Amino acid sequence: MSAQPSTPTATPVRSFSDVAVGDALPSMTVHVDRARLVQYAGASLDRNRIHWDEPFAKAVGLPDVIAHGMFTMGSAVTLVTDWAGDAGRVVEYGVRFTRPVVVPYDTGADIEVAGVVKSADPETKRVTVELTATAAGEKVLGRALAVAVLD
């Protein structure tokens, strides 16, 4: 870490007046490999072996190690927190886990994340973003909705 003192800036929160229903958020690709899953397992305390132990995962009928659904959920929402300008502005967030993200040892996996503004309430400045997340061409999250309060 740098020893330089930080230089806080004013809150860079997106202005509600700059947002319209139908706006697309900048899309992103999340690359996930085994090292990342071990990192997430430690950080989240979810140490289920299916997320890092390939022989175990295969023994319980999975094609390979799979990512934590919560890893996919947690990394996908950074699209919204970065766009909103402050992670604390995301006040609601829910998803369905529709398919697992399979993470092969050699290549890892790419999760493509996109978002569209579905609704915007001028009274509360609450904006609902629908996220899509796909891996290997399949949707891995369903009904993924995040609500952010803008300025």
Place this chain on the structure above:
Amino acid sequence: MPVNADFQGRVYPPTETYRVSAAKIREFAEAVGSADPVHVDADVARTRGYADVIAPPTFAVLIAQQCDGQLIRDPEAGIDFSRVVHGEQRFVHHRPLTAGDAVVGTLHVDTVREAGGHAMVTTRTELATEAGESVCTATSTIVIRGAE
């Protein structure tokens, strides 16, 4: 059914206090790839009006899954953990979880139902400070796959 239906409506006693640390917030933010400095720089967080660094939106799962463990490990519930799949997850934040928070979780078993030979259990963990301030509601649906 691979789960005891009598558990619907059950409420577990509040858990032991979980102390939210700046170190755990940083570790979690790095693991999900959130680059917002509000997770790691207390000066940035204070400039934005928070008391200290704040957690990413899904951090609460760490505490909520420990609460869920009370149900999953409860022998009377009859849940085979090796058959559990995470179906849905949702968070409603009343305010961000913040470093220094001392949080207790109260686990509610909202619904237990069966569909297609599988059981689905929806739990709700209410996270509040020791002083009683509501911080987050975390709702989770797990699917317990039936025998082949």
